[in-house]
Amino acid sequence: MSNWETIIGLEVHAQLSTQSKIFCGCSTRFGDEPNANTCPVCLGLPGALPVLNRRVVELGARAALALGLHINERSVFARKNYFYPDLPKGYQISQYDQPFSANGILEIMTAERDDAGHARDWKPMTVRITRLHLEEDAGKNVHEGLPDVDRYSYIDLNRAGTPLAEIVTEPDFRSSWQAYDYVNHVRRALQWVGASEADMEKGNLRCEANVSVRREGDDKFGTKVELKNLNSVRFMQKAIEFEVERHIKTLEEGGRLVQETRLWDERLSETRPMRSKEEAHDYRYFPEPDLPPLVVTRDLIEEIGASIPELPAPRAKRFTEQYGLSYADASQLTADRALADYYEAAVEASSGNARATTNWIRSELLRELETAGLSADKSPVPAAELGALVKFVDDGAISGKQGKDVLVEMFATGKTAATVIEEKGLVQVSDTGEIDRVIDEVIAANPKQLEQYRGGKETLFGFFVGQVMKASKGKANPKIVNERLKEKLK
Numbered sequence: 001m002s003n004w005e006t007i008i009g010l011e012v013h014a015q016l017s018t019q020s021k022i023f024c025g026c027s028t029r030f031g032d033e034p035n036a037n038t039c040p041v042c043l044g045l046p047g048a049l050p051v052l053n054r055r056v057v058e059l060g061a062r063a064a065l066a067l068g069l070h071i072n073e074r075s076v077f078a079r080k081n082y083f084y085p086d087l088p089k090g091y092q093i094s095q096y097d098q099p100f101s102a103n104g105i106l107e108i109m110t111a112e113r114d115d116a117g118h119a120r121d122w123k124p125m126t127v128r129i130t131r132l133h134l135e136e137d138a139g140k141n142v143h144e145g146l147p148d149v150d151r152y153s154y155i156d157l158n159r160a161g162t163p164l165a166e167i168v169t170e171p172d173f174r175s176s177w178q179a180y181d182y183v184n185h186v187r188r189a190l191q192w193v194g195a196s197e198a199d200m201e202k203g204n205l206r207c208e209a210n211v212s213v214r215r216e217g218d219d220k221f222g223t224k225v226e227l228k229n230l231n232s233v234r235f236m237q238k239a240i241e242f243e244v245e246r247h248i249k250t251l252e253e254g255g256r257l258v259q260e261t262r263l264w265d266e267r268l269s270e271t272r273p274m275r276s277k278e279e280a281h282d283y284r285y286f287p288e289p290d291l292p293p294l295v296v297t298r299d300l301i302e303e304i305g306a307s308i309p310e311l312p313a314p315r316a317k318r319f320t321e322q323y324g325l326s327y328a329d330a331s332q333l334t335a336d337r338a339l340a341d342y343y344e345a346a347v348e349a350s351s352g353n354a355r356a357t358t359n360w361i362r363s364e365l366l367r368e369l370e371t372a373g374l375s376a377d378k379s380p381v382p383a384a385e386l387g388a389l390v391k392f393v394d395d396g397a398i399s400g401k402q403g404k405d406v407l408v409e410m411f412a413t414g415k416t417a418a419t420v421i422e423e424k425g426l427v428q429v430s431d432t433g434e435i436d437r438v439i440d441e442v443i444a445a446n447p448k449q450l451e452q453y454r455g456g457k458e459t460l461f462g463f464f465v466g467q468v469m470k471a472s473k474g475k476a477n478p479k480i481v482n483e484r485l486k487e488k489l490k
């Protein structure tokens, strides 16, 4: 058997987070009555003229800058002609040979995964971005939940004219996990700068993968298949994996592959061919005569650039350097901006105990947030209070185990760490004078055990610890009790 190389290129469509559509004033709100948010422009009525929404340009620029892309000062909208019921004009306004942004280089972090899905060995990887262009979305055909759907198709045009940024890569990915890490990188970056909600389950981030295989050493690409209906990044990864295996098996058995579009069926964990529309489209692109070329001035780009916060990838890198975190920890703590801000504020409040703060957030706080369905900025435990709790544990005022109970209580009630510790009567006694006094009492009360211990029966040490803890009603700091007892029993 020869070695096979996998070749993957990706197209991501991200819905830009505007209130209104790209070429008219209709709302982009999700979930409204079908066809409620429509007007002559997005219905494609004769004579209606498009006007470009300025906010689309601003958010498109934020998206481009978040991915480190250059923005063309001049780009041109073009008509992409095809017929489909959800496209009332008979063409989609998109961009073609003069896109908003082109020829970018993006660095991402990627890792292969073991069978349990654990990432090992994160490495940087360079992805060539062919283009990022702006376009309008089509409407939706509805085939379910309405009368006589066996005889009729229904059209909902609320989505028609919603603004999209389409981001296309070169065929640079060599494994499904590289593709997975890329889409997650793009998703996080777009959310980070507020360009898109980028939520695949809501459909405001959609992804298509072009997959082929070739024998190692071949310079010609194999027959490629386009994968659609990928409703999560994980489904995309699984669909690619399935296709790669199918391609290799077909070719090794001497079969032939067909260039086609296939859909992922999550229920069956397999891809199947899409009913072929017409293949080999000729979209007959031409410049949109109703819109002037889009000119984005250097001033506007600089103004938007100045409002872009520190991006997630450099921030994760800084976390590894500044706080000594592993890449996996840093990546998790920069999953969204609110969490990254929370982390840094908590570290500061803990007097710089980055390692302990990381552990408390990763193992305790994130679980509580997830159960409650909250983001870090909505946490009932503010960052300053988490830092305070870390400090209480660090100083030995309470034990780590008690700290966990305290955090749960803080989360449920919104009370401060100090209040909960006080109310629960948890404060540990770390005053050595106080502890010495208890130890002296215990030693005086147990002369027989003292004699045996000094005679060599060292297992009795535990007995003395137990007696001291009991006499202090469990509040003595065990670490100090141990130290002082060793000293006193000599």
Ligand SMILES: [Zn+2]
Binding pocket: 021, 024, 025, 026, 037, 038, 039, 040, 041, 042, 043, 161
């Ligand atoms: Zn409209």
